[in-house]
Amino acid sequence: MEGLRFLVTGGSQGIGxxxxxxxxxxxxxxxxxxRDAGRIEQVAARSGAHxxxxxxxxxxxxxRTVDACVERMGGxxxxxxxxxxxxxxxxxxxxxxxxxxLFDTNVFGLVDLTNRVAPLLKxxxxxxxxxxxxxxxxxxxxxxxxxxxxxxxxxxxxxxWQAELRPHGVHVTCVCPSEVQTDWMGRTGxxxxxxxxxxxxxxxxxAVLGMHPRALxxxxxxxxxxxxxxx
Numbered sequence: 001m002e003g004l005r006f007l008v009t010g011g012s013q014g015i016g017x018x019x020x021x022x023x024x025x026x027x028x029x030x031x032x033x034x035r036d037a038g039r040i041e042q043v044a045a046r047s048g049a050h051x052x053x054x055x056x057x058x059x060x061x062x063x064r065t066v067d068a069c070v071e072r073m074g075g076x077x078x079x080x081x082x083x084x085x086x087x088x089x090x091x092x093x094x095x096x097x098x099x100x101x102l103f104d105t106n107v108f109g110l111v112d113l114t115n116r117v118a119p120l121l122k123x124x125x126x127x128x129x130x131x132x133x134x135x136x137x138x139x140x141x142x143x144x145x146x147x148x149x150x151x152x153x154x155x156x157x158x159x160x161w162q163a164e165l166r167p168h169g170v171h172v173t174c175v176c177p178s179e180v181q182t183d184w185m186g187r188t189g190x191x192x193x194x195x196x197x198x199x200x201x202x203x204x205x206x207a208v209l210g211m212h213p214r215a216l217x218x219x220x221x222x223x224x225x226x227x228x229x230x231x
Contacts, residue, residue: 001026001210005073007065008032009056009113010083011049012039015132015180018198019080020049022206029073033065033083056083056109057101066116075124079117080205081110082132084150088143099146106150111157118165125169126213130205131158135178135221151176155219162218173208176221177201194229196222 006023010016011032020032020043030049033056034040040051050072054061069076084106087098114129121127136144137151158174165172180196201222208217 004028004077004209005069005075006030006078006080007069007076007117008080008082010034012036012043012051015177015198015201016080016082017043018202019082019205021047022199022202024049026206031065031069031072056113057104059112062109062113062116065113075120076117076127078128078130078209079114080130080132081114083109084132086147089146090143091145094145102146103150107153107157110154114161118170121170122165122168127170128209129161129165129170129172130208131172131174133158133174133176135176135223138176138221158219162216166216169213171213171216173217174219175201175205176219178221178223192227195224195227
């Protein structure tokens with residue numbers, strides 16, 4: 001695989017950070033964003049990637065991010081829309097302001113950033129967009145209205161972009177991980193060694209990039225094979 005230019009949102013922890021590390025290990029250029037300055041500095045120091053403090057829910061930040069990619073790397077080949085957060089609440093108790101804030105990041109921020117990147121990919125007639133959704137976007141669950149709803153939206157948006165961008169040589173893949181051992185929503189007890197690790201999702205993304213560009217992998221889910229094992 002020739003050297004590629006990555007933009008990874010939410011790259012200061014979890015799946016995003018694992019992908020930043022893996023892409024850099026394989027010789028690619030990487031710009032990543034995050035909101036926690038300390039975590040950004042840690043990932044940048046160990047990987048050699050360029051970290052930006054930016055919030056995808058803010059249009060000005062998204063334009064600044066794209067401008068930085070063009071200035072530092074000359075463009076973008078791979079956009080990974082990974083930034084997201086959760087908010088569990090059952091219907092009848094949903095705080096609509098919190099749900100709107102979630103959609104501002106998980107859905108509208110994703111669209112706004114891609115809206116700025118897509119013209120670059122179309123102009124060069126090649127590129128990849130990975131939208132990190134979730135298996136929560138494949139099935140409903142108690143208290144999942146906000147988060148699962150946002151990930152269902154990401155899946156539908158991905159299918160629209162596939163229809164629009166395939167004629168321009170641009171690949172769009174929707175990735176749906178099951179539960180990954182990250183510090184998700186402040187929960188640090190998700191340390192079952194039989195569940196997925198962030199690097200598993202990063203490796204899956206890199207596997208798609210290793211395919212011949214004539215092939216499109218539109219969507220895939222990643223589950224732990226046996227998360228019930230206790231030994």
